[in-house]
Amino acid sequence: MDPTTPQTACFEAGIKFGSLYHQFAGTPISPDSADSLATAMEEAIENQPYCESVTVSVKEEALAAAIDDAGADYTELTGRLLDVAMEIDYEGVTVETSMAMADGYPLMQVDAVRE
């Protein structure tokens, strides 16, 4: 069967999450550069179709711990360092999504679908 409008809206939401994650994973990051990277991630992904808003925040403690592990002044971006929320609006359907840690692993999920 063809997808419904809410199903397509959820597909579009997923595209944005996969894009955000795999475009920026591996970027060198430090406490000094965290804010500019978070802003660039938000504004870059908001360019994509149907993407109403993106909020990225870097988790300061997780970043400090990762830098400490690396034994350097910076580390590379992974999902463990991020909280992300995103709203997709597709043909009258709003999809709220987020990424956060669950059982030690970054989990992307749909929080709400509103028609």
Next chain:
Amino acid sequence: MDPTTPQTACFEAGIKFGSLYHQFAGTPISPDSADSLATAMEEAIENQPYCESVTVSVKEEALAAAIDDAGADYTELTGRLLDVAMEIDYEGVTVETSMAMADGYPLMQVDAVRE
């Protein structure tokens, strides 16, 4: 409202597409290296949860044209060079998706949702 199972299945399908595209966009590619890249893209994304199968083919004519434009022996991977099909299986729901050119732009879409 919470997402339905088919909506979450479509979200998962979108994640895979965004991942595939933004992980590999920009990779140096030539006719000689196209097959190994396509295979690696398939096998990499098939690692992701609920991803039953991924088929990537590089469009030979589009690749030749892009290399010719670049005036070099290779070019960088973009969506214009790819046909992609993907099947996601999430809790009994199967989602068929594809990426192909539409109006000169690579379009990712849900082709079918089966419960």
Next chain:
Amino acid sequence: MDPTTPQTACFEAGIKFGSLYHQFAGTPISPDSADSLATAMEEAIENQPYCESVTVSVKEEALAAAIDDAGADYTELTGRLLDVAMEIDYEGVTVETSMAMADGYPLMQVDAVRE
């Protein structure tokens, strides 16, 4: 033979260019998001060892032309849209490098090595 200090300095400079280019190629970009992306690229790569300064500017006309070609509101970052200058300091050797278009292709080069 083992590399000299200036040779290693040039190797380090090359690493930064390859990193900058392949980390960010493919990022969605529009006139509204160009500044935040340029800033994030600068600050991210400046985290890397021996990287004294990075200057990234997005070429407004080239960006407008690429967006027009794409028939959309945004496009994906490629080397054609960027001017980049970078200074590496490695054990007393300073390397000045840049990336700019040459014959229709983005060319990364060492402009000066100072001991």
Next chain:
Amino acid sequence: MDPTTPQTACFEAGIKFGSLYHQFAGTPISPDSADSLATAMEEAIENQPYCESVTVSVKEEALAAAIDDAGADYTELTGRLLDVAMEIDYEGVTVETSMAMADGYPLMQVDAVRE
């Protein structure tokens, strides 16, 4: 001063390392997909100018440990999982380079410069 030919050769070698690392960091990887990814990395980077050969091997034990840490069936590619060797030939100068772990951190280095 303008760079010497060996200095430019080392710059070119660095570009290839940065490219390889930041293009592919973050790629989903498992024991089953490791070989195809390593082959694609080799063939992709060998497309770049002056790149005579690239050898990538995935460290099986490190991969198994990272997957175990992630509590999943796969993990994301980082430098900890790779051994890389590369030969650049630029205008009669050969540069041998490698990446391997040093003090718990992936270190890219020039092993030899031959004129």
